[in-house]
Amino acid sequence: MVIGLHHVQITIPKGEEEKGKHFYCQVLGLKEIEKPDSLKGRGGFWLQVGNKEVHVGTEDGFDRLTTKAHIAYQVENIEQWKKALAEQHIEIFDSVPIPHFERFEFRDPFGNRVEMIQEI
Incomplete structure (x- = not known):
């Protein structure tokens, strides 16, 4: 049984995390939250939106x-x-x-x- 929505993930190009943080944290005003240590090496960042999370991953080769x-x-x-x-x-x-x-x-x-x- 599905009981709710925990998070969604979007992607940005690899190496664009600072530009992404500026847009999502400064322009949209979302709060960055710390990723678990086990996932930090994969790039990207996580955001808190109300009681849900948006995970911003990195991915190249996608339009x-x-x-x-x-x-x-x-x-x-x-x-x-x-x-x-x-x-x-x-x-x-x-x-x-x-x-x-x-x-x-x-x-x-x-x-x-x-x-x-x-x-x-």
Whole structure:
């Protein structure tokens, strides 16, 4: 029986951890958490998002712009996020509407698709 969601993993190119930490920790304001010693040699970093984790691994040879795979962050003030990301020169894309939610998408600096979603 599946009882919940523990973490999701996205990837960035090998050697881009500092750029990734800047985007995810400084621009999005997520908190970095320490990886277990047994995994530190594999590259990447981990983030805390509420009571869940986002694991940012490293992977080369993959075109992130060709996939619909994405992560959706639930937010409280979606208009504030649109403005903050636009100020960082991040292109905002409208999402297909779904009932009871306002949402938009963008690509992180590595091409990963990201969604911001707010319940209305």
